[in-house]
Amino acid sequence: MTYQPPTGGRDLFPVDVAQKRWIEDRIEAVFQRWSYQRIITSTVESMDTLMAGGAIQQSEVIELNSRGERLGLRPELTASIARAAVTRISNYPQRLYYHANVFRRSSTGSQGGQHEAYQAGVELLGASGSLADVEVLLIMADCLKALGLEHWHLLLSEASLTSSLLEPFPPGVRQQVKVAIANLDRVTLETLSLSNDLKALALNIMDLRGEPRSVLTKVSQLDLSAQQRQSVSSLKNLIDLLENTLENPPRLVLDLSLMQTFEYYTGVVFEAVVRTEHTCEVVGQGGRYDNLLSLFHPDHKSYPGVGFVLNGETLQQILQPHLPAVVAESEWLVVPINHSAAAAAITHAQTLRQTDTLTRVELSLDPSLPEDQLRQFATECKVANIAWVSAQGDVKVEKLTD
Numbered sequence: 071m072t073y074q075p076p077t078g079g080r081d082l083f084p085v086d087v088a089q090k091r092w093i094e095d096r097i098e099a100v101f102q103r104w105s106y107q108r109i110i111t112s113t114v115e116s117m118d119t120l121m122a123g124g125a126i127q128q129s130e131v132i133e134l135n136s137r138g139e140r141l142g143l144r145p146e147l148t149a150s151i152a153r154a155a156v157t158r159i160s161n162y163p164q165r166l167y168y169h170a171n172v173f174r175r176s177s178t179g180s181q182g183g184q185h186e187a188y189q190a191g192v193e194l195l196g197a198s199g200s201l202a203d204v205e206v207l208l209i210m211a212d213c214l215k216a217l218g219l220e221h222w223h224l225l226l227s228e229a230s231l232t233s234s235l236l237e238p239f240p241p242g243v244r245q246q247v248k249v250a251i252a253n254l255d256r257v258t259l260e261t262l263s264l265s266n267d268l269k270a271l272a273l274n275i276m277d278l279r280g281e282p283r284s285v286l287t288k289v290s291q292l293d294l295s296a297q298q299r300q301s302v303s304s305l306k307n308l309i310d311l312l313e314n315t316l317e318n319p320p321r322l323v324l325d326l327s328l329m330q331t332f333e334y335y336t337g338v339v340f341e342a343v344v345r346t347e348h349t350c351e352v353v354g355q356g357g358r359y360d361n362l363l364s365l366f367h368p369d370h371k372s373y374p375g376v377g378f379v380l381n382g383e384t385l386q387q388i389l390q391p392h393l394p395a396v397v398a399e400s401e402w403l404v405v406p407i408n409h410s411a412a413a414a415a416i417t418h419a420q421t422l423r424q425t426d427t428l429t430r431v432e433l434s435l436d437p438s439l440p441e442d443q444l445r446q447f448a449t450e451c452k453v454a455n456i457a458w459v460s461a462q463g464d465v466k467v468e469k470l471t472d
């Protein structure tokens with residue numbers, strides 16, 4: 071018998087749940103104001119769905135021991151929603167939102183473990199173009215505002231542009247180059263066996279981060295294909311729209327070396343980053359994935375998609391000082407004054423519960439407890455009133471707090 075959740079798993083106690091709800095309620099209100107509808111997909115999916123045609127590494131997914139069918143726990147929801155949408159939905163665009171737990175493999179614990187996390191996000195399916203991209207970015211900004219987060223950075227990039235810039239690198243070292251660029255790791259770049267031209271190109275790409283307009287100017291000076299020019303111009307369009315529509319705009323950073331955990335992105339990709347006293351935390355991330363839905367469509371019909379998620383635990387940590395530190399207290403403790411008053415006390419408690427506004431009513435479960443002990447218990451638990459109920463149904467109200 072084990073008494074602990076598995077490594078990386080978490081039990082949420084009432085205060086944690088109250089804090090999680092505080093965050094989710096605010097985010098959900100924003101999603102609904104943008105006319106998104108909630109979708110719930112299965113926690114367990116086939117490995118084929120979860121790996122989204124290889125865009126998600128098998129090593130990220132916790133596989134289940136099942137007979138025959140290869141099943142796993144979802145490490146994210148975009149692939150599941152793409153699967154669900156193409157099999158059941160025929161009218162687009164679709165605006166869907168979710169909040170749910172996800173599971174990823176983590177390296178912590180003696181045999182490695184799972185990491186369970188909470189995400190809230192949206193997927194806008196069947197819409198391409200800058201307007202759809204801006205819509206999801208504005209929703210993310212609205213959510214952060216609703217949570218009271220004012221100072222954050224928006225890191226933007228374009229997945230297809232970055233991968234096409236990396237194409238000249240031999241496939242064998244491309245991933246290492248990509249990681250070295252993302253980590254600003256010049257030392258590793260120097261040690262890779264690359265021609266001087268390729269080293270210079272890698273250093274150039276590493277430099278493509280900073281204030282959007284100056285980065286766009288630098289990119290335009292590279293020798294670009296027509297397709298790459300098209301991506302640069304969509305990025306420029308998006309940045310113009312964002313700057314004209316975001317209230318209290320976050321600091322925008324264009325970072326063409328931004329690396330995403332999943333490989334299904336085909337267009338704009340982004341991260342919302344909050345700088346805390348000691349670190350920078352990614353509170354949300356997302357992007358455009360125009361090839362994902364076709365993987366699941368019976369005729370491989372293609373629909374574009376764009377979305378993002380906010381990371382529950384990270385938000386909870388950052389917002390800690392502003393979150394409820396206690397759970398909601400009971401308004402009433404209903405006490406049967408002796409054993410024969412039990413039925414009358416239950417009836418009175420039910421009457422109190424049936425009022426229009428939510429009233430929290432606790433029943434005292436041990437009629438033999440002395441009055442003083444009950445009063446002390448109620449005061450410690452910040453119960454507002456005690457109702458002392460007799461067998462005849464007479465009620466004496468004692469007010470404890472205002």
Ligand SMILES: N[C@@H](Cc1c[nH]c[nH+]1)C(=O)O
Nearest residue numbers: 146148356357377378379
């Ligand atoms: N599913 C992605 C975020 C995302 C939502 N939509 C598009 N991207 C993640 O978990 O990081």
